[in-house]
Amino acid sequence: MERETTPEIASTFKILLVGDSNVGKSSILLRFTDDHFLPPEDTSATIGVDFKVKLYDLGGTRYKLTIWDTAGQERFRTLTSSYYRGAQGVILVYDMCSRESFEHLNNWIDELNTYCSNDDIIKMVIGNKIDKESERQVPRKEGAEYARKHQTLFLECSAKTRIGVQQAVEELVNKIVETPSLWRKSTQTKGVISIDNSVTSGIPGGCAC
Numbered sequence: 126m127e128r129e130t131t132p133e134i135a136s137t138f139k140i141l142l143v144g145d146s147n148v149g150k151s152s153i154l155l156r157f158t159d160d161h162f163l164p165p166e167d168t169s170a171t172i173g174v175d176f177k178v179k180l181y182d183l184g185g186t187r188y189k190l191t192i193w194d195t196a197g198q199e200r201f202r203t204l205t206s207s208y209y210r211g212a213q214g215v216i217l218v219y220d221m222c223s224r225e226s227f228e229h230l231n232n233w234i235d236e237l238n239t240y241c242s243n244d245d246i247i248k249m250v251i252g253n254k255i256d257k258e259s260e261r262q263v264p265r266k267e268g269a270e271y272a273r274k275h276q277t278l279f280l281e282c283s284a285k286t287r288i289g290v291q292q293a294v295e296e297l298v299n300k301i302v303e304t305p306s307l308w309r310k311s312t313q314t315k316g317v318i319s320i321d322n323s324v325t326s327g328i329p330g331g332c333a334c
């Protein structure tokens with residue numbers, strides 16, 4: 126009988142979730158890693174930073190994703206610059222029912238440009254909560270236009286219904302894989318975090334961004 130072999134991990138990618146408080150970053154992460162959605166009464170604001178690790182197979186190759194969920198609230202953002210270190214991808218999230226969170230994307234892009242010196246980093250803008258279509262404040266077209274202007278990937282999703290979540294991460298990882306200059310550099314550099322499937326409040330690390 127043939128024995129199945131566990132594929133080797135080809136590379137470890139660090140992906141960040143940033144955006145205003147309450148847009149659904151933690152919910153998107155939970156949906157992606159555990160296919161679960163917490164009701165509003167069970168959610169709480171992220172303090173500092175959390176991350177989850179997920180093994181991810183793409184085109185027969187296995188990658189380890191460390192996905193960092195950063196606090197949207199200003200008062201918890203004391204470690205900001207270190208979040209970006211060693212990241213290959215960043216997901217900028219807004220709530221499509223909140224024009225304010227969409228308009229604040231500029232601040233998040235400014236922060237990214239300030240703290241991340243790696244021009245190759247793959248960016249994706251995500252409009253979350255599309256299950257609340259009747260409360261929409263940001264037309265899809267406007268989100269897509271914004272992304273085009275800033276040369277980022279774009280998707281709308283719902284962490285609640287799971288629509289678009291898997292696709293978002295898949296598109297981002299695909300793009301990272303297609304940009305070897307990003308991850309070759311990082312895997313050759315010491316300090317890439319390697320922690321098994323657990324959620325923990327972490328001290329950000331990794332290589333220089």
Ligand SMILES: Nc1nc2c(ncn2[C@@H]2O[C@H](COP(=O)(O)OP(=O)(O)OP(=O)(O)O)[C@@H](O)[C@H]2O)c(=O)[nH]1
Pocket residue numbers: 144145146147148149150151152153163164165166168169170171172195196197198253254255256257282283284285286
């Ligand atoms: N209807 C709906 N509600 C959502 C969705 N995603 C998140 N929520 C709700 O939005 C609220 C905020 O979600 P979080 O995931 O905690 O938001 P966050 O961006 O991580 O917030 P911070 O940790 O403060 O930065 C919670 O009440 C969630 O239940 C979604 O896709 N649809």
